[in-house]
Amino acid sequence: MSKVLIVSDSHGLTKELEVLRERHINEVDMMIHCGDSQLTPDDKSISGYLTVMGNCDFSGGYPLETISEVSGRKFFITHGHRYSVKTSLMNLKYRAQEVNADVVCFGHSHILSAEVIDDTLFLNPGSIRLPREPMEKTYVILDLLEEKIKLSVFEMNGKEMAELAREFTLPK
Numbered sequence: 816m817s818k819v820l821i822v823s824d825s826h827g828l829t830k831e832l833e834v835l836r837e838r839h840i841n842e843v844d845m846m847i848h849c850g851d852s853q854l855t856p857d858d859k860s861i862s863g864y865l866t867v868m869g870n871c872d873f874s875g876g877y878p879l880e881t882i883s884e885v886s887g888r889k890f891f892i893t894h895g896h897r898y899s900v901k902t903s904l905m906n907l908k909y910r911a912q913e914v915n916a917d918v919v920c921f922g923h924s925h926i927l928s929a930e931v932i933d934d935t936l937f938l939n940p941g942s943i944r945l946p947r948e949p950m951e952k953t954y955v956i957l958d959l960l961e962e963k964i965k966l967s968v969f970e971m972n973g974k975e976m977a978e979l980a981r982e983f984t985l986p987k
Contacts (some may be wrong), residue, residue, distance in 0.1 A: 817886040818842055822864075823849035823894075823922025824942035827872065827987060831943055831971060835954060836863050838973060839849040843956065845885050849893030849922035849940065850877070861885035868921065882914055886959040888985075891916035895923035895939070904930075904937055909937050916973035917985060918957070919963070927953050929966055931983050943971050951976065962986075 820843045825832055834855075836846065840863070850869025854861045856876040868877035872894075872987035880893040890916050898906040901924045909917045918936045926948045941953035951970045958965035968979040 817844040817959045819844060819885055819957045819959065820846045820954065821938060821940040822847070822919075822943055822959065823940050824851045824869070824874070824925050824944060825853075826851055826942075826944040827853040828944055829854065829863070832860045832864070834971075835943075839956070845874050845883065845890075846925070847883075847892055847920050849892060849920050851922060865892065866927065867892050867894055870896040880910075880966065881917070888917040888959055888964075890917060890920060892919045892920045895921035900924055900939075901923060904932065907937065908932055908935070911937075918971065927955075927979070929955075929981060929983075931985065934986055936983050941968075949976075949979075 817840045820839050846864045848864040848866040850867045851871045852861050853871055855874045866877050866883055868879050883890045891911055900921055916935055920938050925942035925945055928939045930937055940955040943952045946952050953968050956967045964983045968976045
């Protein structure tokens with residue numbers, strides 16, 4: 816079993832990223848930042864996060880998208896602005912199919928969401944700086960089990976929002 820922490824849209828926050836890293840470093844196998852950190856890649860606050868470039872990341876140095884594998888599940892990570900995710904997940908779904916992704920992590924809208932489309936989990940962890948829905952500053956931890964993925968949502972202070980926990984059955 817593996818765990819993955821996903822955060823997005825921190826827009827210049829540094830201490831918060833360090834707090835998340837310290838809080839979860841010993842329990843997760845990978846930490847993902849879905850862009851708009853507004854930090855340079857050599858900033859110690861973002862160290863340890865697999866990070867992509869968002870539309871507000873002007874310093875460069877991050878890829879626009881990346882792919883990583885954890886526990887046999889292929890993760891596709893992008894910020895989402897180039898796929899018009901505020902309007903529809905259609906463009907992102909096509910890209911996920913092209914790269915054969917099991918899990919798609921994205922940000923941009925600052926809206927926490929998780930849904931399965933054609934056996935692929937599309938996940939937006941919300942924002943830890945400027946959340947839109949829910950209004951809490953959120954991040955997500957995924958438990959990758961054999962046939963299931965368990966999603967847990969946390970507030971920035973570490974409190975789990977148990978009412979938002981979900982389980983997804985995905986073929987491996």
